[in-house]
Amino acid sequence: MPGGDFHPWIFFILAFWILVCGLGVVAFKKVMYSAVSMVFCFLGVAFAYAALSAPLVAVVQVLVYVGAISIVVIFAIMLTEVQEGARDQFFNKQTVFAAPLAIAVAAVVSVVIVSADIGRIGDTARTPSLHQLSALLFNRYVFPFELISLVLVAAMIGAIVLARKEEEKS
Amino acid sequence: MNALYWWLLLAVMLFCIGAFGVLARRNVIVVVMCLELMLNAVNIALVAIAQFRVGAPGAGTLFSLFIITLAAAEVTVGLAIVIANYRNKRTVQADQYDQLKG
Amino acid sequence: MGGTQSMKIAVALIPLLPLAGFLITLLLGKRYFRTKAHILPVALVTVSAALSIYAFIWAFTHQDSVFVWNAFTWVAAGRFSVSWGFLVDDLTGIMLLVVGVIGMLVHYYSIGYMKDDEGYYRFFAYLNLFMFAMFILILANSYLLLFLGWEGVGLCSYLLISFWFRKKSASQAGKKAFLVNRVGDFGFTLGMFLIFMSTGTLQFVGVFSKVGMISSGTLLWICLLLFTGAVGKSAQFPLHVWLPDAMEGPTPVSALIHAATMVNAGVYMVARSYPLFVDSHVAMLVVMIIGTFTAIYAAYIAMTQNDIKKVIAYSTISSLGFMFMALGAGAWVAGIFYLFAHGFFKGLLFLCSGSVIHSMSGEQDMRKMGGLRKKIPITFWTMLIGALAMVGVIPFAGFWAKDEIIGGDFTHGYYVVWAVAMITVLLTAIYMGRLMFLTFWGENRADPEVKAHIHESPKVMTIPLVLLAIAATGLGLLVGLPPDGGWIHGFLEPVFFKVESEPFVWAGQGGALMLASLATVFVGIFIAWTMYVRRTELPGRLAGRVPVLYKASFNKMYMDQVYEAVPIRSTIAFAVWLWTFVDVKVIDGAVNGLARLWELAGERLRPLQTGRVQNYAFSILAGMLVLVVVLAWVWGS
Numbered sequence: 001m002p003g004g005d006f007h008p009w010i011f012f013i014l015a016f017w018i019l020v021c022g023l024g025v026v027a028f029k030k031v032m033y034s035a036v037s038m039v040f041c042f043l044g045v046a047f048a049y050a051a052l053s054a055p056l057v058a059v060v061q062v063l064v065y066v067g068a069i070s071i072v073v074i075f076a077i078m079l080t081e082v083q084e085g086a087r088d089q090f091f092n093k094q095t096v097f098a099a100p101l102a103i104a105v106a107a108v109v110s111v112v113i114v115s116a117d118i119g120r121i122g123d124t125a126r127t128p129s130l131h132q133l134s135a136l137l138f139n140r141y142v143f144p145f146e147l148i149s150l151v152l153v154a155a156m157i158g159a160i161v162l163a164r165k166e167e168e169k170s
Numbered sequence: 171m172n173a174l175y176w177w178l179l180l181a182v183m184l185f186c187i188g189a190f191g192v193l194a195r196r197n198v199i200v201v202v203m204c205l206e207l208m209l210n211a212v213n214i215a216l217v218a219i220a221q222f223r224v225g226a227p228g229a230g231t232l233f234s235l236f237i238i239t240l241a242a243a244e245v246t247v248g249l250a251i252v253i254a255n256y257r258n259k260r261t262v263q264a265d266q267y268d269q270l271k272g
Numbered sequence: 273m274g275g276t277q278s279m280k281i282a283v284a285l286i287p288l289l290p291l292a293g294f295l296i297t298l299l300l301g302k303r304y305f306r307t308k309a310h311i312l313p314v315a316l317v318t319v320s321a322a323l324s325i326y327a328f329i330w331a332f333t334h335q336d337s338v339f340v341w342n343a344f345t346w347v348a349a350g351r352f353s354v355s356w357g358f359l360v361d362d363l364t365g366i367m368l369l370v371v372g373v374i375g376m377l378v379h380y381y382s383i384g385y386m387k388d389d390e391g392y393y394r395f396f397a398y399l400n401l402f403m404f405a406m407f408i409l410i411l412a413n414s415y416l417l418l419f420l421g422w423e424g425v426g427l428c429s430y431l432l433i434s435f436w437f438r439k440k441s442a443s444q445a446g447k448k449a450f451l452v453n454r455v456g457d458f459g460f461t462l463g464m465f466l467i468f469m470s471t472g473t474l475q476f477v478g479v480f481s482k483v484g485m486i487s488s489g490t491l492l493w494i495c496l497l498l499f500t501g502a503v504g505k506s507a508q509f510p511l512h513v514w515l516p517d518a519m520e521g522p523t524p525v526s527a528l529i530h531a532a533t534m535v536n537a538g539v540y541m542v543a544r545s546y547p548l549f550v551d552s553h554v555a556m557l558v559v560m561i562i563g564t565f566t567a568i569y570a571a572y573i574a575m576t577q578n579d580i581k582k583v584i585a586y587s588t589i590s591s592l593g594f595m596f597m598a599l600g601a602g603a604w605v606a607g608i609f610y611l612f613a614h615g616f617f618k619g620l621l622f623l624c625s626g627s628v629i630h631s632m633s634g635e636q637d638m639r640k641m642g643g644l645r646k647k648i649p650i651t652f653w654t655m656l657i658g659a660l661a662m663v664g665v666i667p668f669a670g671f672w673a674k675d676e677i678i679g680g681d682f683t684h685g686y687y688v689v690w691a692v693a694m695i696t697v698l699l700t701a702i703y704m705g706r707l708m709f710l711t712f713w714g715e716n717r718a719d720p721e722v723k724a725h726i727h728e729s730p731k732v733m734t735i736p737l738v739l740l741a742i743a744a745t746g747l748g749l750l751v752g753l754p755p756d757g758g759w760i761h762g763f764l765e766p767v768f769f770k771v772e773s774e775p776f777v778w779a780g781q782g783g784a785l786m787l788a789s790l791a792t793v794f795v796g797i798f799i800a801w802t803m804y805v806r807r808t809e810l811p812g813r814l815a816g817r818v819p820v821l822y823k824a825s826f827n828k829m830y831m832d833q834v835y836e837a838v839p840i841r842s843t844i845a846f847a848v849w850l851w852t853f854v855d856v857k858v859i860d861g862a863v864n865g866l867a868r869l870w871e872l873a874g875e876r877l878r879p880l881q882t883g884r885v886q887n888y889a890f891s892i893l894a895g896m897l898v899l900v901v902v903l904a905w906v907w908g909s
């Protein structure tokens with residue numbers, strides 16, 4: 001039964017939400033609608049994390065994805081042009097090949113997952129305590145932690161350099 | 171076992187939707203958004219496996235945190251590039267970024 | 273058989289000294305020696321000559337033994353092994369005498385003849401290189417080492433014939449000599465292969481001890497193939513065409529290489545291979561027939577040539593024919609005796625002609641000479657001696673030797689050959705007489721400026737002439753008397769061990785033959801006298817009466833044209849075909865075609881690079897799908 005401690009229906013509702021919003025991102029003509037769809041999708045994923053008994057991740061998801069990334073995307077949309085026109089203006093020429101490919105990938109990977117041996121799996125999701133998590137973060141995984149901060153700094157600097165206005169030559 | 175599989179299937183579906191979007195949409199910002207979808211799908215799968223597995227508590231969720239962080243950085247830089255490009259070429263159509271055509 | 277330490281040194285130095293002379297003179301001559309470039313080569317060759325005489329004396333005092341010295345292993349490849357070794361026996365002794373002495377005299381002569389030539393140092397360097405190669409050839413104790421010398425003299429012949437390389441005819445003559453020689457060398461090489469295949473060795477001692485093992489068919493082939501090499505090197509028909517053209521080289525070259533030494537290499541080689549030939553009757557017949565034919569053929573052509581050197585060149589071919597005739601008929605000692613004498617008087621004749629040309633300021637056409645008797649007396653008298661020796665007048669050297677050959681033909685039963693030889697003697701007397709009379713008798717027909725400059729040659733040229741004339745006079749008496757029983761016969765007996773010869777009877781058959789040949793010679797001289805001194809209109813009238821015969825003789829029997837038409841044309845045509853078809857179409861086509869192929873492939877694949885990231889992403893996803901499928905397949909099973 002899916003969902004672990006929760007009622008199985010929760011899983012189906014969440015799945016439905018997430019997938020419909022995902023389709024929305026892909027299918028809407030207007031970019032803004034896609035963006036909003038994306039935000040709702042992220043929200044759904046946050047609930048999914050909660051359903052999986054990973055509250056820390058759910059919160060971070062909301063903070064980072066819904067709160068920051070979505071804003072950046074919307075800013076980008078606002079700074080660029082708005083597209084007009086028929087539907088084929090929005091999908092490019094390789095769509096007719098991309099769709100079957102995506103479906104094929106989905107099918108193959110699903111089959112592989114279902115028939116694979118994943119190892120020792122418990123029946124329910126367990127929550128690691130915050131204490132455990134922070135112990136891991138600062139002991140065992142401190143190196144990636146530091147690296148990630150470096151990456152963040154680099155990304156910040158890079159974004160600023162890339163996006164600033166050209167200086168006027170006087 | 172059963173529960174985990176359902177989550178993984180969800181992840182696969184979301185991933186493929188995102189993949190389709192990356193390959194098929196013309197607006198480059200939508201492409202970036204679909205990229206985020208794919209990253210989220212992977213995260214779901216990661217967290218699901220991490221939670222259901224016996225032993226090694228926490229490592230999986232930690233890793234998903236890193237992924238989220240990196241995704242944020244990546245979106246930032248990517249959109250900065252898009253905006254810089256937009257300034258020069260005045261378009262966000264992915265078709266029109268073909269200067270490296272051989 | 274053993275050799276003393278001093279013999280080893282002598283034998284090693286004889287070829288090495290000229291080699292050193294060559295290297296030093298060639299490398300340093302242009303800058304440092306210049307007009308003095310002759311000093312070192314001449315000195316070295318004089319020492320070599322002295323050592324040659326020393327070796328000859330050794331052979332003379334050890335008449336029944338042979339000096340063999342394997343200096344070091346030269347080639348060792350599996351079953352095939354040849355060492356660099358020397359062999360001195362009585363035959364070698366004679367050859368050493370000829371090569372050493374005449375070579376030395378020619379070097380001295382060249383000091384005067386080649387004076388003021390811009391290639392002075394080069395000439396002496398090449399002369400020394402030639403001496404090195406020739407010495408190696410006659411001192412070798414194996415066919416392979418002999419062949420090394422053989423090729424070496426061929427190379428030097430090329431270098432020296434085309435010495436004045438800026439003259440087109442000279443360089444072409446050099447090429448002709450080398451290429452025609454090569455044909456002969458090819459046969460020689462095949463012969464060597466056969467020898468190795470049948471006996472497993474190339475050293476003389478080894479081969480000759482195993483002659484009995486070789487089947488007669490193989491032996492015949494070996495002899496014929498070796499003889500092919502001799503035909504090329506010693507200018508017999510049909511590979512004689514290079515010798516007359518070789519007269520483009522300076523006269524000392526003609527004297528040394530084309531009279532006294534190199535052309536003798538073929539004769540020497542056949543004589544050295546005596547144990548092989550003597551068991552193959554058919555091969556000896558072939559040798560004799562070709563030699564005889566060449567002798568009369570060359571004499572016939574010599575009668576109408578106008579260039580003084582060409583006459584002597586054809587005379588040489590004819591004499592070589594005589595030598596092979598002798599060897600083939602079984603008169604081995606006579607052949608070598610003639611070789612020995614011939615070296616001296618033919619060398620003398622060439623050097624004298626060089627002196628004549630020198631005094632005539634370079635003129636070589638006899639029609640423009642005449643009356644030089646009084647003006648260049650030394651040259652005249654020495655050349656007269658040489659001519660008398662050549663035609664075979666008693667008591668000069670040529671008489672005894674030639675007579676022995678002719679006598680040998682008769683006594684061995686080859687009457688047809690004897691008759692042809694007699695005719696050749698007649699023709700020889702006629703053309704030599706013609707040469708002498710046209711050059712030295714009568715009115716001088718030269719251009720006025722040339723006429724004013726006629727002078728005798730310098731001492732450095734005339735002294736060798738005198739020395740050679742003395743040799744031409746005395747040798748026959750010294751060495752060849754009595755016929756078939758003289759010193760040389762005893763000397764060479766250990767080499768030609770199976771030859772029986774009947775003792776010579778003065779008053780019987782031998783004497784009669786001798787008188788017959790003498791008479792023929794005098795008839796020929798008289799004919800020449802009549803035609804060229806007394807009634808000089810006769811030659812023109814005769815030529816008018818039998819134009820075909822005259823033209824055939826004058827045009828060298830059209831041999832050059834035959835060669836041009838058949839092998840040369842077809843080879844050139846083949847080469848052109850190879851060029852235009854194979855090289856241009858096939859090979860270039862393949863290479864260019866391959867390049868075009870890649871070009872096309874590249875063009876076809878170009879559209880894959882659209883520059884659009886989404887297309888590339890598609891490829892990535894598709895590839896990933898394939899990978900997953902494959903891996904799942906592999907791991908699943």
